[in-house]
Amino acid sequence: MRVTLAAATLRRHPARTALAVLGIAVAAALLLDMVMLATGMRESFRSLLLTRGYQLRVSPKGTLPFDSEATIDGATAIVGALRANPDIVAVSPGLGATLGLPSQRIPSVFSLGLESNVQGDYALDAGHDMPVDDTLGGGVPVPVVVNRAFLVRTGRALGDTLTVAAGIDAQLRTAARARVVRLTGEGRFFYVPGETPVMALPLTVVRSLLGPAYRDRMSVAMAESRRADSAGVEAVRAWIATTQPRVTAISTETAIRQVEERLSYFRQLAFVLGAISLGIGFLLVATLVTLSVNERRGEIAVLRAIGTQKDGVLRQVFLEGFFLSTAGIVAGLVLGLVTAQWLNGILRDFPGLPAAFDFFLWSPEAAWKSLALLLVSGTLAGLVPAWRAASIPIVRALREDAVG
Known part of the structure; x- marks a missing residue:
């Protein structure tokens, strides 16, 4: 019954409801894209470094691989020592x-x-x-x-x-x-x-x-540790640093941290825009539900007068916010994936980037968590208007509706 009434209320003003759903979809798409941007660069870079299983890069002392034109002398002895270590596979x-x-x-x-x-x-x-x-x-x-x-x-x-x-x-x-x-x-x-x-x-x-x-x-030389866990890789890296003082050994985790420092602007931007999208979704639902409640004060008063309890009115208004948020998120999921693919194609064309690097990467856990947060936010946006609807003075609301 409550579900039917909530759906009927939203269908009463189809244009307004459609615009609200579109606004929530845009907010959801923005949130999804920002989550994909924030997590995508890290995971894409990790995947790039581990494409062939090499977790360690050995470069000239104090430099990153190919960060300069510096080279390592005595390469045969260094490579031979690394290959002789039983903890190093290749x-x-x-x-x-x-x-x-x-x-x-x-x-x-x-x-x-x-x-x-x-x-x-x-x-x-x-x-x-x-x-x-x-x-x-x-x-x-x-x-x-x-x-x-x-x-x-x-x-x-x-x-x-x-x-x-x-x-x-x-x-x-x-x-x-x-x-x-x-x-x-x-x-x-x-x-x-x-x-x-x-x-x-x-x-x-x-x-x-x-x-x-x-x-x-x-x-540069790339090395694969026999143990793929962080402790095993770190043990090999420490051994290289101790036995080969003329080189710098960089693990995948260290490289990721250094790249994140250089790309921290993107993560900060993703965080700010993601927070804005949550706020937009909250305000859209709160505004639409408040307008709906104000227009139906007399109707809600009649329901209360014939015996509908406060919690019944509360659930109905909550359902309106839930339906709006759900419809907007479903549309936003599709819109977000399409725009992420489009933006990724643009950013990948920037000169100097590896061909296999992606800015936007689908991460199911992070994506579903962010969209669930938006759903909860949009549903809770109806809390104040729902409480106001459930607390409408019956007699005064009926009188105002009759006079109006």
């Missing part, structure tokens, strides 16, 4: 450099020297992977993996050969060292912006191209 060394592309549409390409059997920087989407090291000899093209942006920018296709060079003299148009490579694979690079052309070569090839000064250097 180690992936890498050396980043910019190599020239003579006679190509783009003058240079960001290149990664990797060991293909342990690399954690890309996933092969098409073609064949590169070899672990330069076992083919200087006269045979070296198989390499490139991303889609490289193929588009250079106009090349898998199977083509080209020359990469280092130590280029711009005036004499000569290169100190060069190698012919064959594009054998297309990869999706996790940590490189999608619009940036990138090439992966065997680590030994990149070292030989860069010259004797780089014969035993690396930019």
Whole structure:
């Protein structure tokens, strides 16, 4: 009975009810998007770092991986020591450099020297992977993996050969060292912006191209702990810090904290806008229910006069707020998911961001908790008008209704 009366009351003014539901839907969508923004960056970055299971990054002392052009000397000994530790499952060394592309549409390409059997920087989407090291000899093209942006920018296709060079003299148009490579694979690079052309070569090839000064250097090494829990990873990190004083070992948790410090503005913005959306939903429901109660003072007085108890009136008005909030939240859920996908597409196009990074990420627990909070807030918004409705003086309300 109460449900029927509450629904009939809302249908009495369809335009007003529809506008209120739309307003609550916008508030719910804003709240959902802000929750997805606040939790999405953290979880997306965590997922990005753990794509291949590596929980630790070893970088030059005092720097973040690829935060500068600094490299680590004595890489062979460091990697060997890490691989000898029984608590470490795998180690992936890498050396980043910019190599020239003579006679190509783009003058240079960001290149990664990797060991293909342990690399954690890309996933092969098409073609064949590169070899672990330069076992083919200087006269045979070296198989390499490139991303889609490289193929588009250079106009090349898998199977083509080209020359990469280092130590280029711009005036004499000569290169100190060069190698012919064959594009054998297309990869999706996790940590490189999608619009940036990138090439992966065997680590030994990149070292030989860069010259004797780089014969035993690396930019970063990724390590996978045998124990995946925080305590196990931290134990390995502490061991690296103790035994390898020339490098900095960064765990996934530490990297996430450092990134959150840099992106704290987004989290603060999400918190403020989320609080505003809760307030908007509360005020919309409170305003509409109050208008409804004021218009029906005589009707409510009649119900009280024929024996309806206060708690019956209270429940009916509460149901109106509940129905409004529920309808708005359901519509807001759909609207929020659509706008989050749209906004995520815009933000992912910002230059310098990894191709696999997402700003908005669906988190069921956080999303349902936030929407449930909005539902409770909207339902409680009818508390004051419901109490006023239940406390209407019967005789005076009937007289005013008759005179009106």
